[in-house]
Amino acid sequence: xxxxxxxxxxxxxxxxxxxxxxxxxxxxxxxxxxxxxxxxxxxxxxxxxxxxxxxxxxxxxxxxxxxxxxxxxxxxxxxxxxxxxxxxxxxxxxxxxxxxxxxxxxxxxxxxx
Amino acid sequence: xxxxxxxxxxxxxxxxxxxxxxxxxxxxxxxxxxxxxxxxxxxxxxxxxxxxxxxxxxxxxxxxxxxxxxxxxxxxxxxxxxxxxxxxxxxxxxxxxxxxxxxxxxxxxxxxx
Numbered sequence: 176x177x178x179x180x181x182x183x184x185x186x187x188x189x190x191x192x193x194x195x196x197x198x199x200x201x202x203x204x205x206x207x208x209x210x211x212x213x214x215x216x217x218x219x220x221x222x223x224x225x226x227x228x229x230x231x232x233x234x235x236x237x238x239x240x241x242x243x244x245x246x247x248x249x250x251x252x253x254x255x256x257x258x259x260x261x262x263x264x265x266x267x268x269x270x271x272x273x274x275x276x277x278x279x280x281x282x283x284x285x286x287x288x
Numbered sequence: 289x290x291x292x293x294x295x296x297x298x299x300x301x302x303x304x305x306x307x308x309x310x311x312x313x314x315x316x317x318x319x320x321x322x323x324x325x326x327x328x329x330x331x332x333x334x335x336x337x338x339x340x341x342x343x344x345x346x347x348x349x350x351x352x353x354x355x356x357x358x359x360x361x362x363x364x365x366x367x368x369x370x371x372x373x374x375x376x377x378x379x380x381x382x383x384x385x386x387x388x389x390x391x392x393x394x395x396x397x398x399x400x401x
Contacts, residue, residue, distance in 0.1 A: 208389060217292075217378050217392035218331070263330070267388055275321070275344055276390055278331045 178202075181264050181279030188254055189287050196262060196282040197248040204266035207240050207247040208276070212261045221262075222249070254286050290315065292381050292393035300399045301369050309364040309396045313381030319343075320362040321382070321390060322354060326375040334377075337362055338384055369400045 178201045188194055198207070206225050210218035222233050224240035224247060231238055237250045247266075251258055264279040293312045301307050313320050322334040333346040337356035345352075351367040360381075366373055376397050380390035 206388065210392070215376070215395070215397065217294075217380075217394045220389065220391060223389050265390075275333050275336060275346075277333075280330045 179264060179266055179277050179279040181282060183282060184280070185283040185285070187285045187287060190254060190256060192254055194251040194254055194258070194284060195248060196264075196284075197246060198264035198266070198279045199246045200266055200277075201245075202268060203244040204268050204277075205244075206267040207238070208265040208267070209236075209238050209247070209249045210263045210265060212263060212281075214260075218263060251284075254284075256286050256288065259284060259286050292379055292391055294377075294379050294393040294396050296396060297394070298397045298399070300401065302401050303369055303371060305369050307366045307369060307373075307398055309366075309377050309379075309398070310361065311364070311379030311381075311393060312361045313379075314391055317381035317383055317391075318360055319382045319384050319388075320356055320360065321380040322362070322364050323378040323380065324348075324375045325378060325395075326372075331378065335364070366398070371400050374398060374400045 181198045208223050209221045212218040222231050222238040227244045228242050229240040235252045261281045261283050263281045265276045295310045319338040321336050323331040325331050335354050336344040340356045354364040356362045376395045378395045380392045382388050382390045
């Protein structure tokens with residue numbers, strides 16, 4: 176099956192700093208998605224990427240779908256306290272009826288005042 | 289537009305009992321997915337339902353089962369509960385289209401005593 180490696184596992188940054196996290200896979204993915212999860216809640220979709228090379232922004236967030244289709248990164252600029260949470264990448268591989276998302280293990284982000 | 293809803297928010301059961309969790313997808317979405325997220329861990333895919341049929345299941349024992357109703361809402365049933373079934377159970381829905389972006393509900397926290 177598809178495997179996703181997400182790094183770093185955790186990050187401690189100062190408010191105002193930029194953040195970067197990435198995911199690599201052992202297989203080619205058709206879509207890449209980035210979610211944020213607050214404690215005890217469901218993941219919220221941040222950015223969806225559908226084409227290799229695609230670079231998409233959502234406010235202070237920027238994500239890219241790698242050219243090889245095996246990686247993606249998420250950048251957060253000028254971090255603020257509400258950025259705290261767990262960020263998950265997810266990749267989607269379409270193969271007939273085998274339709275499911277594979278999730279990375281998450282990056283726990285802590286923003287220090 | 290209402291998002292994915294799940295009920296109950298919390299559920300406490302004892303070992304050996306059965307649990308039933310419910311999910312209502314976003315209006316117009318026909319696919320429903322179930323995930324298990326144990327404390328501090330990532331999301332593990334459980335089941336995918338589309339148009340009332342089970343399309344795919346993850347690596348979980350048969351005591352995890354479910355169904356999808358004609359209105360596309362879904363139930364997840366867990367029989368013969370074990371302590372390690374304690375987790376946040378997340379439901380997601382999507383359009384059955386090429387992009388298949390999944391949108392998550394807030395989850396049901398199941399505690400098995």
